[in-house]
Amino acid sequence: MIVEEIMSRNLITLLPTDKIKQAVVLMNKYHVRHIPVVDKEYTLLGIISDRDIKDAAPSIFAQDREFEEFEKPVHEIMTKNVIVAYPLDFVEEISFTFYENKISCLPIIHKGKLVGIVTKTDILNTLVQLTGAHQPGSQIEVKVPNVAGKLSEVTKLLSDHHLNILSVLVYPYKQDDTYRTIVFRIETLNPTKAIYALVEHGYEVLRPHITDVIR
């Protein structure tokens, strides 16, 4: 999956000369925490976050006076060397950028212009899509030896029971690296047949556990 498939294109932006006050208004109105600062040609100049604004605001103990600080232009407080990404980057890659830099938002640049924005929330939403959790289905987790061909064997069993797979995730089995965990989301209300078949063929179904199926 690439960035342009998940980025938002409805951009809320500020000019460097806009007042900080304006940033506060926009953040409240659109429920966002980051606003890119661009020139009239949409060249990215910086970014302003809700934390930049908090830093610029006086103490909450000084509530009884006007915030003259908020009359200043945003370019005085914006972050200038912004970390960015590109529409054809992989989502996996930018997820790592988020993680490594501890940031929550990435402006997306194409031919030198701002064309989109991706936030941590978009990444989480993508995770939901990847796990298939937005479609009706049941989830089962199977422990398999970490050798070639196991995924194919397990999916063959599901296919023999005419079960449509909505998503598959394979990840390390933490306690023992000679095993892997495969998580399936299958399109059925009744996963018991699949669980029986897997157990019969010697696989360990981690969840739901077989003892919760036979009573």
Added chain:
Amino acid sequence: MKHDALFVYSPDFLTYKFNAHHPFNQLRVEMTYDLLKALGALSDQQVMKPRQASVEELKLIHHDAYIQAVQKASQGLLSKDEGLNFGLGTEDTPIFPNMHEASAYLVGGTLTAVDLVMSGSTRHAISLGGGLHHGFCGKASGFCIYNDSAVAIKYLQQKYNARVLYIDTDAHHGDGVQVAFYDDPKICTFSIHETGRYLFPGTGTINERGYGNGYGYSFNLPLDAYTEDESFLYTYETAIREIAEFFKPDVILTQNGADAHYHDPLTHLYTTMETYKHIPKIAHELAHKYCNGRWIAVGGGGYDIWRVVPRAWSLIWLEMTGFTLKEDLLPKNWVDKWSKRAQHPLCTTWSDPPNLYKKVPRKKEIEEKNSRTLQNLLFPIRGTERNKNVT
């Protein structure tokens, strides 16, 4: 007002049958009927014959193209690929002869119950063939073809201009009904279910609260696996009382899936008959408090048809009619009759035996988690009381 309650039933409900191995088995409706008869709690005058819902009525919720596909499938004329686009011909909803008629009959049963209540012939009515809450407007899902409850709610709204509170106590999320009224503030849906982390359909999180004008009128209470009676009933009762008070319905429609029981093979909530005693009691009380008694009950899931469903569903009727059980033993002739066909030894008492299952080790943690979910659920409607100490 002639009756306190009427029982919509016909052996034709049993024509909704996918195949011999399918877990959804309407024999449980006949077993319930038979149990109530054996008990002497159901007279012939209280039994009403259902009708088949018309295509026009189905169209209140379902797309034309979908209904036509079901009709074609019904005659064996739908191709495999065409069917799969509509969720027909899958493991969950296989195609069977006359499936349109059988499905429309279940919808008609629920509509019959609606008309009996709304015309004033009775205060309460029950149609256990219904409760097919996973059916979508254009797709079959989770054992459900047509969504009788969604059609009935739309019907209540259009024909009787009623504000409907839909209460879904099936162990699975009532996704089809929720989505049908997701943007409608005049219909309030509440579903309590096992969390969708592993369980079908996976939706029903607390954040699904509705959309547009309907925001704030969909309620979901997802409970952890191994919840047990105490926590189930505490969270359920607290939630539904506050939701009913918030919404003030004209009529209540309850979906009574009986699959949250310990014996149920598809779920893990670990409730017992204690839960199924209380669920209809609360519905009954709320119907009298807000709706002048108007209460329609339908069936739903329930996959231990021998040990669980007939007992659980009978309790709804006993509550509706105010019938008091004289003893805890089930009628012997009923037990003898059905024992011959049952795959498990039947339970011979209305209550479950004590120590039905081994103690759940994480009980306290699960209860705390459920209580927190409950508080988050009710937070928006508790409004100004938000600073009160809510326990």
